[in-house]
Amino acid sequence: MKKGPLSGVKVIEFAGIGPGPFCGMLLSDMGADVVRIDRDDKGSSRHVIEARGKRSIKLNLKDPNDIKICLELVKKANIIQEGFRPGVMERLGLGPDDCLKINPSLVYGRMTGWGQIGSLSQAAGHDINYIALTGALNSIGRKGEKPVPPLNLVGDFGGGALYLAMGMIAALFDSQKSGKGQVVDCAMTDGSASLMTMFYGFLSSGIWREERGENLLDSGAHFYNVYETKDSKFISIGSIEPQFYSLLLEKLEISDGDLLDQMNKDLWDDLQVKLVETFKQKTRDEWCSIMEGTDICFAPVLTMKEAPNHPHNKERETFINYEGVIQPNVAPRFSRTPSQIQGPPPLDISDIHEVLSDWD
Numbered sequence: 001m002k003k004g005p006l007s008g009v010k011v012i013e014f015a016g017i018g019p020g021p022f023c024g025m026l027l028s029d030m031g032a033d034v035v036r037i038d039r040d041d042k043g044s045s046r047h048v049i050e051a052r053g054k055r056s057i058k059l060n061l062k063d064p065n066d067i068k069i070c071l072e073l074v075k076k077a078n079i080i081q082e083g084f085r086p087g088v089m090e091r092l093g094l095g096p097d098d099c100l101k102i103n104p105s106l107v108y109g110r111m112t113g114w115g116q117i118g119s120l121s122q123a124a125g126h127d128i129n130y131i132a133l134t135g136a137l138n139s140i141g142r143k144g145e146k147p148v149p150p151l152n153l154v155g156d157f158g159g160g161a162l163y164l165a166m167g168m169i170a171a172l173f174d175s176q177k178s179g180k181g182q183v184v185d186c187a188m189t190d191g192s193a194s195l196m197t198m199f200y201g202f203l204s205s206g207i208w209r210e211e212r213g214e215n216l217l218d219s220g221a222h223f224y225n226v227y228e229t230k231d232s233k234f235i236s237i238g239s240i241e242p243q244f245y246s247l248l249l250e251k252l253e254i255s256d257g258d259l260l261d262q263m264n265k266d267l268w269d270d271l272q273v274k275l276v277e278t279f280k281q282k283t284r285d286e287w288c289s290i291m292e293g294t295d296i297c298f299a300p301v302l303t304m305k306e307a308p309n310h311p312h313n314k315e316r317e318t319f320i321n322y323e324g325v326i327q328p329n330v331a332p333r334f335s336r337t338p339s340q341i342q343g344p345p346p347l348d349i350s351d352i353h354e355v356l357s358d359w360d
Contacts, residue, residue, distance in 0.1 A: 004031025004339040009078045009172065010359055012037060012070075013054065016083040018127075018152065019160035019188070020111050021050040023081060026165045028053035029330040029339045032079075035355055036346070037061075037070065044345035049327045053342030055350040061092050069352060074099045074106065076359040078175075079168050081109040086116045096183045106181040107171040111164050113155070115187030127155035127188065134193040135200075143213025143220065159191025214265075216240070222271040223248065223262060226301060233284035237275075238297035248296045252278055 009032040013024040021036075028034045034054040041058045044051040059066040071094070074080065080099060082089055089095045096108045113130045114120040120133075131137045131154045132147075141148040164186040175181050202208035202215075214220045223239040239248040245262050249255070252275075258267050259274065279287065284300050291298040302310060308319035308326055320329040323344050330339040 003337060004029065005334055005337045006169075007031035007337070009033065010076060011035065011079045011081065012073055012077045014080075014082040014084070015039065015056075016111075019156040019164070020081060020083040021048075022157055023109075023111065023161040023164045023168075024054060025050045025052060026161065027079070027168075028342050030334075031337070031339065031342070033358075035073070035350075038349070041349045043347045043349060046323060046325055046344055046347065048345045049325065051345035052322070052327075053344075054346055055355060056346035056348075057352045057355055058349050059352070061094070067093055069356075070094060071098075071102060072356060073359065075103050076356070077103065077106060078172060079107045079109060081111065081164065081168065083111040086110075086112065086121050100181055104181060105175045105179050107168050107175055107184065108181065109164050109168040109171075109184045109186065111160055111186050111188075113160075113188045115190060116185045127152035130155040130159070130188040131192045133189050134196060136192045136196050138210070139196070139199060139212065139218060141212040141218075143211070145212070147212070154195060155188040155192050158195055159193075160186065160188040163191040163194070220265075220268060222268055222275050225272065225275075227275060227279035229282060229284040229287060230280055231283040231285075234301035235279065235284055235287050235291075236299050236301055240297070244295050244297050247294060248291075251290050251294070251296060254278070 006027055009027070011024065011027050011032045011034040013020065013034055013036045015021075015036050015038045024034045024036065029052075036051070036054050036056045037059050038056050039058070039060070043056060059070055061067060061070070074094070090097075099108060100106055110116060112121070113125040114123060128137065128149050131150075136154050137147045137149065139147075140150055164184065167184040167186055171182050171184050199208060203210070208215055212218055217224060219225050221240075223237060223245050226234050226236050228234055237248065239245040242262065249259060256274065259271055261267055282290075287298075288300050292300070307313060313319055317329055319326055320341070322341055330341060333339065
C-alpha cells in the first residue's frame with residue numbers, strides 16, 4: 001500500500017536523464033504511482049537511485065500501436081512529465097492538445113533547459129549553460145578565479161526538477177477544484193533565475209558587487225567561508241550575525257582589534273588571512289570538539305562517504321541503506337501522511353496490461 005500525500009496520484013514519466021527522473025522520484029517518494037515509459041527493456045540498475053519506487057514499461061513511440069497504448073494510459077493518468085525538445089511530443093501525437101482532449105483534467109509537465117519558446121528553445125544545452133545565461137554561474141567562485149560549476153544542482157535539480165514538481169502539484173491542486181488540466185512549462189533558465197531572486201535584489205540595492213569573492217555569501221567575507229585545517233580537511237563558518245561572530249572570536253581566543261570590526265569590507269582580505277592561519281593550527285576533529293553544536297554556525301565539510309555516518313544525520317535518518325545502496329532518504333517529511341521509498345529502481349519491465357488494469 002502506497003503512502004504519502006500523493007497516494008493515488010498516477011504519473012506517466014517519459015524516460016530521460018537528470019532532472020526528469022529526479023522529479024519523478026520526488027513524486028514517488030510522496031506516494032504517487034509513477035510509471036516510466038522506456039524505449040528498451042533493460043530496466044534500471046539498483047544504483048540509479050532517482051528511479052526508485054517506479055515501474056517501467058517499454059513502448060516504441062514511433063509505433064502507432066504503442067502510441068495507442070500510451071494514450072490509454074494518458075486517459076487514466078493525473079500527471080504527465082516529459083523532457084523532450086519542444087515539438088517532439090506533438091510530432092508523436094502525444095502533445096498537450098492530444099492528451100488534454102482525451103483527459104481534460106490532466107496536468108502536463110514539460111521540462112526543458114531553455115523553455116518551450118524563445119530563440120534558444122531548439123538548441124541543445126546542459127545545466128552549466130542554463131545557469132550561465134541567468135547570472136547564477138558568474139556569481140559562484142572565488143576572487144580572481146573563474147566561475148565554478150556547482151555540480152548540476154542549480155539548473156537541473158534546483159531550477160528544474162524542484163520547480164517542475166512544485167508546478168505540477170500546484171496544477172494538480174487546481175485541477176481537482178476546477179476539473180481542468182493545464183501545461184506546466186518548466187525551463188531551467190527560469191528556475192535558476194528564480195533561485196537568484198534575493199541576489200538580484202541585493203544588486204539593485206547596491207549591496208552586491210558582480211565581482212566574485214567580494215560579497216557576504218560568495219567567500220568574500222572572512223566570517224562566511226571554508227577553511228582548511230591542520231590535517232588538510234575543511235570546516236565551514238557562517239557567523240553572520242554579530243552575536244554569532246562574537247562567539248566565534250571567543251572560541252578562537254582572538255581579541256584582535258581589526259577582527260572586531262566585522263563588517264568593514266576594507267579589512268576582509270587581511271582578516272581572511274588571519275583566520276586561514278588560525279584554523280590550520282588544529283585538526284578538523286579538534287575544531288568540531290570546540291565549535292560543533294554552538295551558535296557559531298559551524299559544520300565540518302564532510303565527504304559523501306562521511307556524511308551518512310555523522311551523528312546528526314544518523315539520528316534523523318537523513319541517509320538510508322536501502323537494499324544495499326546508501327542513499328538520501330525521502331524529503332520533506334510529513335506528520336500525517338509520511339513519505340517513504342516505494343521500492344527499488346525497476347530492475348525489470350512491467351507488463352503494460354497489468355499497469356492499465358491497476359490504473360482502472
